[in-house]
Amino acid sequence: xxxxxxxxxxxxxxxxxxxxxxxxxxxxxxxxxxxxxxxxxxxxxxxxxxxxxxxxxxxxxxxxxxxxxxxxxxxxxxxxxxxxxxxxxxxxxxxxxxxxxxxxxxxxxxxxxxxxxxxxxxxxxxxxxxxxxxxxxxxxxxxxxxxxxxxxxxxxxxxxxxxxxxxxxxxxxxxxxxxxxxxxxxxxxxxxxxxxxxxxxxxxxxxxxxxxxxxxxxxxxxxxxxxxxxxxxxxxxxxxxxxxxxxxxxxxxxxxxxxxxxxxxxxxxxxxxxxxxxxxxxxxxxxxxxxxxxxxxxxxxxxxxxxxxxxxxxxxxxxxxxxxxxxxxxxxxxxxxxxxxxxxxxxxxxxxxxxxxxxxxxxxxxxxxxxxxxxxxxxxxxxxxxxxxxxxxxxxxxxxxxxxxxx
Amino acid sequence: xxxxxxxxxxxxxxxxxxxxxxxxxxxxxxxxxxxxxxxxxxxxxxxxxxxxxxxxxxxxxxxxxxxxxxxxxxxxxxxxxxxxxxxxxxxxxxxxxxxxxxxxxxxxxxxxxxxxxxxxxxxxxxxxxxxxxxxxxxxxxxxxxxxxxxxxxxxxxxxxxxxxxxxxxxxxx
Numbered sequence: 001x002x003x004x005x006x007x008x009x010x011x012x013x014x015x016x017x018x019x020x021x022x023x024x025x026x027x028x029x030x031x032x033x034x035x036x037x038x039x040x041x042x043x044x045x046x047x048x049x050x051x052x053x054x055x056x057x058x059x060x061x062x063x064x065x066x067x068x069x070x071x072x073x074x075x076x077x078x079x080x081x082x083x084x085x086x087x088x089x090x091x092x093x094x095x096x097x098x099x100x101x102x103x104x105x106x107x108x109x110x111x112x113x114x115x116x117x118x119x120x121x122x123x124x125x126x127x128x129x130x131x132x133x134x135x136x137x138x139x140x141x142x143x144x145x146x147x148x149x150x151x152x153x154x155x156x157x158x159x160x161x162x163x164x165x166x167x168x169x170x171x172x173x174x175x176x177x178x179x180x181x182x183x184x185x186x187x188x189x190x191x192x193x194x195x196x197x198x199x200x201x202x203x204x205x206x207x208x209x210x211x212x213x214x215x216x217x218x219x220x221x222x223x224x225x226x227x228x229x230x231x232x233x234x235x236x237x238x239x240x241x242x243x244x245x246x247x248x249x250x251x252x253x254x255x256x257x258x259x260x261x262x263x264x265x266x267x268x269x270x271x272x273x274x275x276x277x278x279x280x281x282x283x284x285x286x287x288x289x290x291x292x293x294x295x296x297x298x299x300x301x302x303x304x305x306x307x308x309x310x311x312x313x314x315x316x317x318x319x320x321x322x323x324x325x326x327x328x329x330x331x332x333x334x335x336x337x338x339x340x341x342x343x344x345x346x347x348x349x350x351x352x353x354x355x356x357x358x359x360x361x362x363x364x365x366x367x368x369x370x371x372x373x374x375x376x377x378x379x380x381x382x383x384x385x386x387x388x389x390x391x392x393x394x395x396x397x398x399x400x401x402x403x404x405x406x407x
Numbered sequence: 408x409x410x411x412x413x414x415x416x417x418x419x420x421x422x423x424x425x426x427x428x429x430x431x432x433x434x435x436x437x438x439x440x441x442x443x444x445x446x447x448x449x450x451x452x453x454x455x456x457x458x459x460x461x462x463x464x465x466x467x468x469x470x471x472x473x474x475x476x477x478x479x480x481x482x483x484x485x486x487x488x489x490x491x492x493x494x495x496x497x498x499x500x501x502x503x504x505x506x507x508x509x510x511x512x513x514x515x516x517x518x519x520x521x522x523x524x525x526x527x528x529x530x531x532x533x534x535x536x537x538x539x540x541x542x543x544x545x546x547x548x549x550x551x552x553x554x555x556x557x558x559x560x561x562x563x564x565x566x567x568x569x570x571x572x573x574x575x576x577x578x579x580x
Contacts, residue, residue, distance in 0.1 A: 010469040014504050017477055021493040021500065025543050028491035041492060045485030048433070053441050130487040131439035133450050134540070134548060137489050139440075165488050174488040181547065182489055202549030263447040 043169060046139070050172050053127040054141055061125075120273035121155075122146060126265045127172075136180040136204060137162075138265060143171040151231050153271040159237035159259025160185065160225060161268050173270075177262050178238070179204050186228030187238050187256075191221050195228065198238060198256065206239060208254035215252065217244050223256050233271065421465045421577040431573065432458050432479045440486050451558050453529070455479045457566045459499050460528050461573050463506030464515040472510075476503025491544055498535040502528045518567050525566040529559035 005012050124140035142148050148168050154161040154175045162177040176183050179200040187198040187208055196211040208223060221241045227234030239256040247253030423431075435454040443450040459479050463472035480499030484492040506528055509515065515524050533555050540546040 010473075010504070010508070013470055014473055014500070017473055017500050018497055021477070021481075021496045022543065025491055025493040025497075025539070028493070029544055041481065042485045042488065045482055049437050049440055049486060052437055056441065126444060128440045128486075129444050129450075130489070131436075131441075131443055131450065132483070132487055132495075134536070134546075135487045135489045137487070138444070167488060176489055180489060202547065203551075265444070 042167060046169060046172055046174075050127060050139060050141075053139070054125075057125055057127050057141070120271070121269040122148070122272045124148075124154075124173075124268055124270055126268060133204070134202070136177040136200065136262070137165065138175050138177065140173050140175060140268060140270070141171065142270065143173050144168045145170045147272045148173045148270055149272075153232045153236075154268050155232075155236060155271065156260045156265070156268055158261065159239060160232055161260050161262065161265065163231050164270065175268070178258060179206050179262055184229065185232060185238065186226040187223050188226040189217060189221050189241070190224050192217060195226050196254070198223070206256045206258050208241070208256050209247070209251060211252045211254060213246055213250050213252050217241060217252060217254055219244065420467050421579060423462070423465075423576055423578060427576040428462075431462075431576065432475070432482070436479065436482050436486065439483070452562055452565055453532070453558075454569075455483050455495075456499065456502060456529065456532050457525065457562060457569055458573075459503045460506045460525055460566065461570050463503045464510035464521075464524065465577060467507055467511040469504050469507045469511070472503035472507025473500045474503070476500045490540075490546070494536060494539050494544060497539050498532050501535050502532050505531060521570050522563045522567055525563040526559045529562045530555060533558070 122142055124142040124146075126138050127141045128139035130137045140148075140154075148164055150164050150166045150168060152164045154163060160178055162175045162180070162183060165174045165176050167174065177200070178185055178198060181200045181202050183200050185198040186195070188195045189208075189211075192215065194211050194215050194217065196208045198206060198208050201207050211217060219241055223238040223241060225232040225234055225236040225238055237259040239258040241254055242257045243255040245253045245255075432455065435458045439452075439454045459472075459476045462475045466472060466475075476499035477496050480496035481492060483495040483499070484490065487495070506524065509524065513520065515521060537548050537550055540548050
């Protein structure tokens with residue numbers, strides 16, 4: 001035996017080396033889960049390489065800033081003048097957009113939508129990559145000390161870049177790009193509103209999957225994040241459809257050109273904080289929107305109060321948001337008390353989540369309340385604000401505003 | 408583990424100083440991680456693989472060749488966060504073993520043989536890499552002969568220039 005081993009020493013060592021690595025691979029694949037700690041060797045390797053990368057990037061930026069800040073200032077005065085004009089123009093546009101946004105927020109609040117807003121981002125410098133064509137990932141110069149956590153979204157001003165991978169180190173984190181074949185992003189086509197899953201391909205292209213082949217998708221259509229993956233906030237630019245062809249099974253193969261230039265990333269933004277909030281709403285503005293809608297939409301004519309307590313409840317005055325079925329409706333007595341005291345938690349605080357399990361609340365236009373014993377007939381919280389003159393419980397009018405013809 | 412490498416074969420055997428033996432692979436891995444950020448096409452090259460081939464054929468010692476391959480491959484794996492450690496390691500171990508075994512039998516010090524040897528081992532590397540990735544890690548990779556041959560050709564062109572540069576670090580035993 002010893003003779004055999006010494007005779008085939010090289011092959012024996014090769015076999016041992018390969019076996020050890022295969023065993024290591026098998027263990028990693030079996031144990032791969034979210035809780036797996038980062039391999040020490042990865043930390044060492046990253047620690048060994050990233051200081052040099054940071055140094056080069058720092059030097060590069062220094063030289064670039066020196067050039068741009070001191071030597072490349074020709075035509076700056078003229079450019080400054082043009083930019084000022086542009087700012088004035090943009091301020092006018094912004095005022096107009098603000099008006100639209102406020103109205104959108106009011107309407108959103110009326111419908112009870114909850115939306116995820118990007119509330120905090122962190123700028124980071126790209127300092128390295130995996131250097132392999134098979135794995136498309138980059139390293140950034142921010143880590144857990146800066147608030148970076150796994151699965152945070154990484155974007156640029158142009159669009160989505162990727163997500164933070166597990167194994168965030170103190171001052172370095174790795175980002176899986178959206179064109180890596182192991183990545184997946186919930187996406188929606190901007191015009192046709194078709195949803196799919198955006199995946200990277202082995203060749204580094206980005207493909208939108210899971211769109212049925214009988215759907216019509218056109219080249220040039222924008223692709224946005226759908227928010228369904230719980231990583232990327234809804235509505236971020238992902239890319240543009242460049243080619244549509246029949247794919248496997250019953251799905252289309254939609255090739256997408258990423259909005260962000262994934263081959264030339266230098267600075268990125270990491271979304272470190274998202275808020276699941278309702279839009280900012282002032283009681284007055286909230287009511288104004290309700291009033292506007294109430295005036296513009298047709299109403300259901302008044303009906304006499306039912307004598308039967310089990311009969312369907314009478315409709316309420318103005319807009320009402322029905323609580324979703326999976327939410328616990330308040331008891332009739334609580335509603336009645338709330339209506340009398342003007343407490344806002346009574347009914348209709350239906351801020352539906354976007355998850356499929358929680359259906360969106362349905363706004364219904366109705367007539368004035370006749371009985372306070374049924375939860376569905378209670379007014380909107382904002383409508384029972386005692387401080388607001390418009391929020392006083394309204395008496396039935398012979399000619400309520402809701403009966404005006406739609407404009 | 409010795410950091411200088413010798414062989415007792417009849418063909419000419421070289422060794423490298425400790426700084427060269429350590430720094431050359433590190434610089435190769437570093438450049439491979441950094442340069443594609445600025446020059447994206449550079450990702451088609453595989454500098455760590457070229458270093459494995461160079462050390463293998465120069466030392467002509469299969470044990471040191473495969474150990475060098477394993478070390479450089481694992482370092483490369485460590486910088487590839489989306490893949491488990493070992494995929495590049497196994498592929499480079501094979502290449503290190505093969506290159507040093509071949510180097511012990513034939514003269515690979517002229518440009519032509521270096522060119523052909525690099526093309527051959529680039530393809531071997533890709534085949535082993537794809538086999539391991541598909542068979543052991545269950546990663547679906549796309550194989551394209553045209554891409555792999557093109558990549559092997561470009562790597563071989565680079566190898567000829569790079570090996571000429573690295574020859575300066577060789578020390579006769």
